[in-house]
Amino acid sequence: MSGRETIAVVGAGAFGTALAAVIALEGKADVTLVGRDPSLMADLRNDGVHDAALPGIRLPDALNYSHEPEVLSAAETVLFAMPSQAQVDAAMAYGPYLKDGATVVTCAKGIDRATSRLLSDVLEEALPHHSIAALSGPGFAADIASGLPTAMVIAAASLGEAEGLAKAISGRTFRLYASDDRIGVQLGGALKNVLAIACGVVEGMGLGDSARAALIARGLAEMSRLIAAMGGKADTVRGLSGLGDLVLTATSHQSRNLRFGISLGRGEPIDFSRGQLVEGAFAAAVASRLAEGLAVSLPITDAVTAIIEGSLDIPTAIEQLMSRPITTE
Numbered sequence: 001m002s003g004r005e006t007i008a009v010v011g012a013g014a015f016g017t018a019l020a021a022v023i024a025l026e027g028k029a030d031v032t033l034v035g036r037d038p039s040l041m042a043d044l045r046n047d048g049v050h051d052a053a054l055p056g057i058r059l060p061d062a063l064n065y066s067h068e069p070e071v072l073s074a075a076e077t078v079l080f081a082m083p084s085q086a087q088v089d090a091a092m093a094y095g096p097y098l099k100d101g102a103t104v105v106t107c108a109k110g111i112d113r114a115t116s117r118l119l120s121d122v123l124e125e126a127l128p129h130h131s132i133a134a135l136s137g138p139g140f141a142a143d144i145a146s147g148l149p150t151a152m153v154i155a156a157a158s159l160g161e162a163e164g165l166a167k168a169i170s171g172r173t174f175r176l177y178a179s180d181d182r183i184g185v186q187l188g189g190a191l192k193n194v195l196a197i198a199c200g201v202v203e204g205m206g207l208g209d210s211a212r213a214a215l216i217a218r219g220l221a222e223m224s225r226l227i228a229a230m231g232g233k234a235d236t237v238r239g240l241s242g243l244g245d246l247v248l249t250a251t252s253h254q255s256r257n258l259r260f261g262i263s264l265g266r267g268e269p270i271d272f273s274r275g276q277l278v279e280g281a282f283a284a285a286v287a288s289r290l291a292e293g294l295a296v297s298l299p300i301t302d303a304v305t306a307i308i309e310g311s312l313d314i315p316t317a318i319e320q321l322m323s324r325p326i327t328t329e
């Protein structure tokens with residue numbers, strides 16, 4: 001026994017690999033990246049580079065790789081870094097291998113489409129003997145893995161637990177803040193993707209930076225209303241997982257959600273087969289449904305939902321947003 005903490009990251013895509021790399025580089029914990037493709041994991045071990053997900057970025061020598069779920073039995077903390085809609089499947093597949101008392105951290109930004117529930121809620125149900133935390137906030141995988149300074153937030157059921165996780169995972173370039181608002185932190189991560197699509201539409205249509213700024217501010221108001229209605233904390237929307245991630249994703253071309261919106265705005269056909277994950281395209285309809293049930297108004301989110309579903313064209317959506325009754329901020 002080394003006596004050091006053992007951390008496993010499940011999901012060998014861009015974000016999982018980046019998280020595993022930055023934690024391993026710090027040297028405080030033994031870190032294993034767990035993927036389901038044996039040949040990919042062997043290539044990562046041999047090459048030290050994930051060409052598909054993080055091209056050109058060297059992964060630390062200290063990082064371990066495995067395709068075998070049995071390795072999870074050594075980990076006190078397990079990060080689930082697969083897409084939102086795969087989190088429940090992953091809980092079913094990997095749950096039996098988790099160590100007693102291990103904490104599972106969902107790192108996806110979305111809402112479970114099958115149940116319209118937060119990922120921490122569906123994971124808590126699937127893994128009733130484990131604490132569930134949620135990691136979110138502004139941070140592109142490539143920036144994190146390159147060692148650029150990044151700050152995100154980790155939310156757990158109690159602040160003490162979140163602080164313990166933040167200390168274990170943070171390092172010189174990757175800093176986590178602690179929160180006990182799992183609802184607010186996760187809704188911020190899910191909704192900012194939808195709002196980034198809206199900002200992409202504005203950019204793709206050439207509607208100008210003033211329109212983008214208006215969408216960011218009014219989008220933040222939507223986020224804040226849904227967080228409050230679902231029992232989250234008002235302050236969370238002003239933090240890293242709300243304002244921070246919304247600004248990043250709505251303005252950076254590194255964002256897949258923004259790029260997807262730009263394609264929509266340019267009138268390019270929607271094509272989900274190109275392999276790019278666009279979480280906001282899934283979250284939009286779920287958020288609209290949730291808001292309707294709670295009598296919360298989310299006009300921008302609803303417009304994105306209708307555009308993606310093909311029931312509203314973009315010029316009409318903009319006209320409708322601009323002709324809503326004049327109200328106070």
Ligand SMILES: NC(=O)C1=CN([C@@H]2O[C@H](COP(=O)(O)OP(=O)(O)OC[C@H]3O[C@@H](n4cnc5c(N)ncnc54)[C@H](OP(=O)(O)O)[C@@H]3O)[C@@H](O)[C@H]2O)C=CC1
Binds near residue numbers: 013110
């Ligand atoms: N990329 C980024 O900059 C950031 C991403 N995120 C969030 O992280 C999540 C993942 O995104 P990202 O890493 O970019 O996506 P990628 O598409 O790069 O990778 C997703 C990975 O998940 C794996 N996977 C899918 N289903 C399962 C499963 N059931 N069990 C185990 N592994 C599975 C895939 O494996 P396979 O190839 O075998 O299908 C793939 O390696 C998203 O919710 C995203 O919003 C958050 C912050 C930053």
Ligand SMILES: O=C(CO)COP(=O)(O)O
Binds near residue numbers: 137196254256257
């Ligand atoms: O969540 C992210 C950065 O914080 C990544 O955004 P995209 O999924 O839009 O690429």
